[in-house]
Amino acid sequence: MKPAPFAYVRPATLDDAVAELVATGGDGKVLAGGQSLVPVLAMRLGRPGTLVDITAAAGLDTIERRGAVLRIGATTRQRRLERSPAANDVPLIGMALPFVGHRELRSRGTVCGSLAHADPGAELPAVASCLGAVLEVTGASGRRTVPAAEFFAGAMTTAVGAEEVLSAVEFPVAAPGEGFGFAEIARRHGDFALAGVVTRVRSAGGAVQEAVISGFGISDRAATRDVTDLVRAAADSADVEAALRPGTEELARDVVDTAGDSHGSQGYRRRLFAVLAARELAHAHRRSTEGRS
Ligand SMILES: Cc1cc2nc3c(=O)[nH]c(=O)nc-3n(C[C@H](O)[C@H](O)[C@H](O)COP(=O)(O)OP(=O)(O)OC[C@H]3O[C@@H](n4cnc5c(N)ncnc54)[C@H](O)[C@@H]3O)c2cc1C
Known part of the structure; x- marks a missing residue:
C-alpha cells in the first residue's frame, strides 16, 4: 500500500515546527527518523494531513553533558549517540542501543522519536523509566518538563500533545556505586x-x-x-x-x-x-x- 496524500513542511527552527503543528489544528505529525512513522503511513494505520519534518530544525541535533545529566536533542540519531564517547556516561544507553532494531534503522531513527513513539516493546522508554529521565516538551506556550514516570501513558501514547514536540531528553549520568x-x-x-x-x-x-x-x-x-x-x-x-x-x-x-x-x-x-x-x-x-x- 501507499500512504494517503499528505502535505509536507520542513521548518528551520523548533518554534516554526510548533507553529506548523498548531496551524494544522491537531492534524499534523512530527516526522523525525521516519523508521516507525513511514511504515504506519504506508499501512494506512495513520493518515495525518501534514508531516512536519523536524530534521532541518536548527540546534536539535545535540549530545550535551550538563552537570549530572546527558541531554539529547530531538533530532539526534540513535547511531550517533551509540558511537559517541558521551554515551559512556550513561552505561545503559550503550547496553540498550545495539538492540534497537538494526544498525541501518538506528542510522536514521532518533532517540527522541523512539521515546515519542512509545512502543511497549521498545528499549529506550524502559531505559528512560529505569533511570528517571526527564523529558522536555515544547509547545506554543513554551517548554515544560515531564518525568519519565508521567510521560508514558500507554501503548504509543505519551504526554506529548498533538501540537507539541518532544524537544529533548535528559538522562542522569551514572553515579558512584x-x-x-x-x-x-x-x-x-x-x-x-x-x-x-x-x-x-x-x-x-x-x-x-x-x-x-x-x-x-x-x-x-x-x-x-x-x-x-x-x-x-x-x-x-x-x-x-x-x-x-x-x-x-x-x-x-x-x-x-x-x-x-x-x-x-x-x-x-x-x-x-x-x-x-x-x-x-x-x-x-x-x-x-x-x-x-
Ligand atoms: C524493522 C524495524 C524494526 C524495529 N525494531 C525496533 C526495536 O527492536 N526496538 C525499538 O525500540 N524500535 C524498533 N524500531 C523502531 C525504530 O527504533 C524507530 O527509529 C523509532 O521507534 C522511531 O524513531 P524515529 O526517529 O524513526 O521516529 P519517526 O518514525 O519519525 O516517528 C515515530 C512517531 O513518533 C513521533 N515523533 C517522533 N519524534 C518526535 C518528537 N521529537 N516530538 C514529538 N513526536 C515525535 C512521530 O510523529 C511518530 O508518531 C524498529 C523499526 C523497524 C522498521
Whole structure:
C-alpha cells in the first residue's frame, strides 16, 4: 500500500515546527527518523494531513553533558549517540542501543522519536523509566518538563500533545556505586523483544541503597518497580541470582499483563521476565559493589 496524500513542511527552527503543528489544528505529525512513522503511513494505520519534518530544525541535533545529566536533542540519531564517547556516561544507553532494531534503522531513527513513539516493546522508554529521565516538551506556550514516570501513558501514547514536540531528553549520568543490567529475548536480533529488562542498583559500603527494574515487551508500557527490599534481602546470599528468583517470579505475576500472541503466551513471557530480572538484578548488584557500572 501507499500512504494517503499528505502535505509536507520542513521548518528551520523548533518554534516554526510548533507553529506548523498548531496551524494544522491537531492534524499534523512530527516526522523525525521516519523508521516507525513511514511504515504506519504506508499501512494506512495513520493518515495525518501534514508531516512536519523536524530534521532541518536548527540546534536539535545535540549530545550535551550538563552537570549530572546527558541531554539529547530531538533530532539526534540513535547511531550517533551509540558511537559517541558521551554515551559512556550513561552505561545503559550503550547496553540498550545495539538492540534497537538494526544498525541501518538506528542510522536514521532518533532517540527522541523512539521515546515519542512509545512502543511497549521498545528499549529506550524502559531505559528512560529505569533511570528517571526527564523529558522536555515544547509547545506554543513554551517548554515544560515531564518525568519519565508521567510521560508514558500507554501503548504509543505519551504526554506529548498533538501540537507539541518532544524537544529533548535528559538522562542522569551514572553515579558512584551504581551498577546496571540489560537483557532481552527476541525471536531474531533486531526484532522487538518478547520480554526484556533494564536494571539499576546503587550500593554504598557494600550495602544496597536502591534497586529499580523496568520491564519492556510485557505490558502496554515500560513497567517500572522499586525492588530495593528484594535485592537487599538477596544481597548476602552465595548465589544472589538464585536468591532473587522467587521474588522475580512474584514480580512477573504483577507486571507481565500483555496478552499472549503467536510469538509467546503470557505464561512464557512471565517466565522470561522472571529469569532475566533475577539475572540482571544480580549483575547490576555485583557491578554496584565492584565499583564498575
Ligand atoms: C524493522 C524495524 C524494526 C524495529 N525494531 C525496533 C526495536 O527492536 N526496538 C525499538 O525500540 N524500535 C524498533 N524500531 C523502531 C525504530 O527504533 C524507530 O527509529 C523509532 O521507534 C522511531 O524513531 P524515529 O526517529 O524513526 O521516529 P519517526 O518514525 O519519525 O516517528 C515515530 C512517531 O513518533 C513521533 N515523533 C517522533 N519524534 C518526535 C518528537 N521529537 N516530538 C514529538 N513526536 C515525535 C512521530 O510523529 C511518530 O508518531 C524498529 C523499526 C523497524 C522498521
